[in-house]
Amino acid sequence: MLVAGRTGTLLLLLGAAVVASMPWWASSYHLQLASTALVSAMFALSLQLLVGGAGMVSLGHAAFFGVGAYAVYLLPPGLSIGLTLPAAALLAGVAALPVGALSLRTRGFFFLMVTLAFGQMLFFLFHDTPLGGGKDGVFVTRPAFEIFGLLWEVPRRQRAQVLLWVNLGLLIAMYAALAALMRTLFGHALLGIRANEDRMQALGYDTRRIKLVAFVIAGALAGISGHMWAMTEAFVNPEFLSWHRSAEALLMVLLGGIGALHGPILGAFAYVGLGEAATLITERQRLVEGLVFLAVVLLLPKGLAGLLPRGKEGGR
Amino acid sequence: MSALEAEALTRRFGGLTAVADVSLSIAVGELHAVIGPNGAGKSTLVNLLSGTLPPSSGRFRLGGQDVTGWPSWRLAQAGIGRSFQRTNVLREMSVFENVRLAAQAAGFAPGLWLRRAKRAAAPIEAARAALARVGLEREGIAGTLSHGELRLLEIAMALATHPRVLLLDEPLAGMGPEEGERVAALLKELARDHAVLLIEHDMDFVFAVADSMTVMVDGRVLEQGTPTAIRASDAVREAYLGTDA
Structure with a gap:
């Protein structure tokens, strides 16, 4: 998979610097919006490991986002983020294990349908049982900013900016970790599976096991993004697990480009920005969004990432 | 000891028996050619031996170990390497x-x-x-x-x-004469330290490089033996070589 080249990385870092400086020039509303985009980018990035990494198109990925978000609700309030974040990742990863083990018996279109079914099952688990506090969602206490026993009391009016920085830092860490992962032997094997799974099997790769590991990692990362969403909004809702959100993330991946690791980040920001811009112009924002998506798909086969200078191809 | 040993391998697709009761054994250092008209079941045999298809019945062993029913990745790990017809x-x-x-x-x-x-x-x-x-x-x-x-x-x-065993499904198909000669030399060399099963249509080539042969017709073994024995076989001449010989 394409990892951003030197110029591309510089541009991405420039973008990160702009986002990091927002507390000094943007309204608190826009800080919130930027956090939303950052968390969406994390979620889409976790999906990219499946779609761009191994050619697995899942429509159930939001389930793990939702499990991560609900971890904040299910864990006792007042815990530190140093505890809740790994717990959310773990829970989501654990949920992804059986779902992946069963869905990966299929491929292609059937995989899409089976993940959709599992995703909706988890959605209804939180929607229709008392486990998740009801179908209308529920407010949660934000985990405390405390790492290694160091408690950081964040005053209320600084909360949005601190969350923005935490989300930005996590997104950068996630991108760096995935970029490193794709350079390993495991990452190369994944790309080989995306290119030609049958051939990889004939070479001696237990492709289902390799894909399952990727599926669990992607689930855990989706859990992290879900946790940060719950923490940013202080609210969780069964809708987090629904297939709409999975489809939205797929759209971000498509918009940004399947072939590039940084594609989903661009896609998420474009998606959130576009939705915002469209509401300024018209009440029929979905129409504007639809037209722009159509244009991107038709005019930019490599997505928005195709606009950045070419980098080196991992695995080529 | 033979590196690869198949015993009465059979594969049915519904009512069609693509491979019926095929037994063969190949040792390291041996190049075994499988010939037969189109549809004789040669490629299906390779798919059975590489684990792409499970056999309907029969067994096969790799270095003495029973590996019947293993998936392709596991057979590859155990020492089977293959090239594809397409x-x-x-x-x-x-x-x-x-x-x-x-x-x-x-x-x-x-x-x-x-x-x-x-x-x-x-x-x-x-x-x-x-x-x-x-x-x-x-x-x-x-x-x-x-x-x-x-x-x-x-x-x-x-x-x-x-790999210890190489399954090569028509490696020469579509090659020019020069490339073909190069591959022929390569195959002879590979057969020294591998057990090679070769499927090939070019008869001159097959008779020149093979140590032993299996002739398949309609999924069955018609004849097995050294190239000299195969050339002398009336059954083979009648069923298969007849048109050329």
């Missing part, structure tokens, strides 16, 4: 990455998963060696190779997995 490579990747991935597959244990691909020397060396052995010097994306070069790439990939 070229099957990772077209969008580079020639080198194709072979490097093949080499990486050998003993790909989870403990190695997080090694940087660029720094993992063993598969890189093995890939270079395999490419050098088949004499493929091209670089770039695999999809841009000529037909003959792709056939060589197939063999290089099979070799890079360090």
Whole structure:
């Protein structure tokens, strides 16, 4: 998979610097919006490991986002983020294990349908049982900013900016970790599976096991993004697990480009920005969004990432 | 001891028996050719021996171990390397990455998963060696190779997995005469340290390189033996060689 080249990385870092400086020039509303985009980018990035990494198109990925978000609700309030974040990742990863083990018996279109079914099952688990506090969602206490026993009391009016920085830092860490992962032997094997799974099997790769590991990692990362969403909004809702959100993330991946690791980040920001811009112009924002998506798909086969200078191809 | 031993392998597709009661054994250092008219079940046999298809009945052993019903990846790990009748490579990747991935597959244990691909020397060396052995010097994306070069790439990939048994399904198909001669020499050399099962239509070539042969017709073994014995067989001449001989 394409990892951003030197110029591309510089541009991405420039973008990160702009986002990091927002507390000094943007309204608190826009800080919130930027956090939303950052968390969406994390979620889409976790999906990219499946779609761009191994050619697995899942429509159930939001389930793990939702499990991560609900971890904040299910864990006792007042815990530190140093505890809740790994717990959310773990829970989501654990949920992804059986779902992946069963869905990966299929491929292609059937995989899409089976993940959709599992995703909706988890959605209804939180929607229709008392486990998740009801179908209308529920407010949660934000985990405390405390790492290694160091408690950081964040005053209320600084909360949005601190969350923005935490989300930005996590997104950068996630991108760096995935970029490193794709350079390993495991990452190369994944790309080989995306290119030609049958051939990889004939070479001696237990492709289902390799894909399952990727599926669990992607689930855990989706859990992290879900946790940060719950923490940013202080609210969780069964809708987090629904297939709409999975489809939205797929759209971000498509918009940004399947072939590039940084594609989903661009896609998420474009998606959130576009939705915002469209509401300024018209009440029929979905129409504007639809037209722009159509244009991107038709005019930019490599997505928005195709606009950045070419980098080196991992695995080529 | 034979490296590969098949015992009454049978594969049915509904009412059609594509491979019926085929038994054969190949030792390391032996090149065994399977010939037969189109539809005789030769490629199905290769698919059975490589685990792409499970057999309906019968058994087969690899180095004495019963491996019947193993999936293809496990058979590959156990020492079976194959090339495909229709070229099957990772077209969008580079020639080198194709072979490097093949080499990486050998003993790909989870403990190695997080090694940087660029720094993992063993598969890189093995890939270079395999490419050098088949004499493929091209670089770039695999999809841009000529037909003959792709056939060589197939063999290089099979070799890079360090197999004991090589199943080669029409490696010469569509090659020019010069390339063909090169591959013929390569096959003879490979047969020295591998057990090779070769499917090929070019009879002159087969009789020149094979140590032993199986003639298949309608999924069954018509005759087995040395090339000399096969050439002398009336049944083979009647059923198959008749038109040429």
